[in-house]
Amino acid sequence: MAKATSSFSTIEPPKYGRLITILSIDGGGIRGIIPGVILEYLESQLQEIDGEEARLADYFDAISGTSTGGLIAAMLSAPNAQKRPLYSAKQIVPFYLEHCPYIFPQSSGIFGSLIGSVKDARGPKYDGKYLHKLVEKLLGSTRLHETLTNVVIPAFDIKKLHPTLFSSYRAPANSALDARLADIAISTSAAPTYLPSHYFTNQDKDGNTEEFHLIDGGVAVNNPSFLTISEITKQIAKNNMSFEWNSKPLDFTRFLVISLGTGSNKTEQKYNANACATWGPLSWIYHHGSTPIIDVFSNASVTMVDYHNCVFFNALGSDANHLRIDDDTLTGELSSVDIATKSNLNNLVEVGKKLLKKPLSRINLVTGLYEPIPNSTTTNEDELKRFAKLLSEERRLRKSNAKKLLNSSN
Secondary structure, eight states: OOOOSSSSOOOOOGGGSSOEEEEOOOOGGGHHHHHHHHHHHHHHHHHHHTTOOOOOGGGOOOOETTHHHHHHHHHHSSSSSSOOOOOOOOGGHHHHHHHHHEEEEEEOOHHHHHHHHHHHHHHSSSSSSSHHHHHHHHHTTOBBBGGGSEEEEEEEEEETEEEEEEETTTOOSSSSTTOOOHHHHHHOOOOOOOOEEEEEEEEEOOOOOOEEEEEEETTTTTHHHHHHHHHHHHHHHHTTTOOOSSSOOOOGGGGEEEEOOOOOOOOSSOOHHHHHHHHHHHHHHHHHTOOOHHHHHHHHHHHHHHHHHHHHHTTTTTTGEEEEOOOOBBGGGHHHHHOHHHHHHHHHHHHHHHHHHHHHHHEEETTTTEEEEETOBBBBBHHHHHHHHHHHHHHHHHHHHHEEEEHHHH
């Protein structure tokens, strides 16, 4: 199930351990800074246990991400020249702070805003040239099958009107879906109205060429955590896999999932039915600096997946195996996906730091809002420490069991 990484931590398959581990990162443009802060903390806890060379890809059977989360997933799992992860978690936030102002250049003054509004109506708000060049330089010719652990990154094919899933579980080497990570990252980030769609072709081992006409994966699934559970489940069923250390083909309580949001604005209630009733197409695309139609489908996708996850893990009696960290109280510029001013980017870093200190919360299945768990004093920081210990223990268990099995076969 999991791919081998380096001599530091060759990930043994889940059949040698107790858990199936998943890291999932939502879409959200510049708000990818928020999960970046969370990931840096999680990796630092793993390093305290296992040493400075520990990286997130050493502990997760799959890392999934949509849009900005897909870019982060690629950065964490793509190999460098030493066959170690291209980026450590602590490098994610500096990457965003450095490059977001150029990916999303800001118009200044009333005249600049007017020109920007006219441009928005005629084409994508941003031309994507800086992003495309940056991602090409970053990921180069690395293909999906070369990642250091399994990845799951969704996009949406606008020609087929059907999701395209770039998944390690369905894209062996030399298949049409075994695309370059650069093309995958650009595609999953191509948010309608903000960035241009992405077209590329890829050949399979028989020389057949497939065309891809892709936009942001968030139009299909902005929170890819449950999708990743499904991908792994499908793979296990397809291969009729059993586990050496568990007689059941698959026990769903084995899933350990960390799902990270990029924040949202659910408390300000900036839209209402009376106002929306008078809107035409342009108002749904642009309203007081926001893009309502994008806000609607991205938040709907995130909330519904979180709903399914909560019901799923609760029904299994394994709530403790699902950690969702998100903030639905962002207001003003903080809730935007593209206001990449220095002050707003730095404020998002502070949002991430404060989120670590907030009480552990779960979504209210009626209101859709996050609420602290009753009678609990646990913070997100505390829970990440606990998960770091579980991940470290799982890694050691797999190595130990694999060694025992090897010795017994000899």
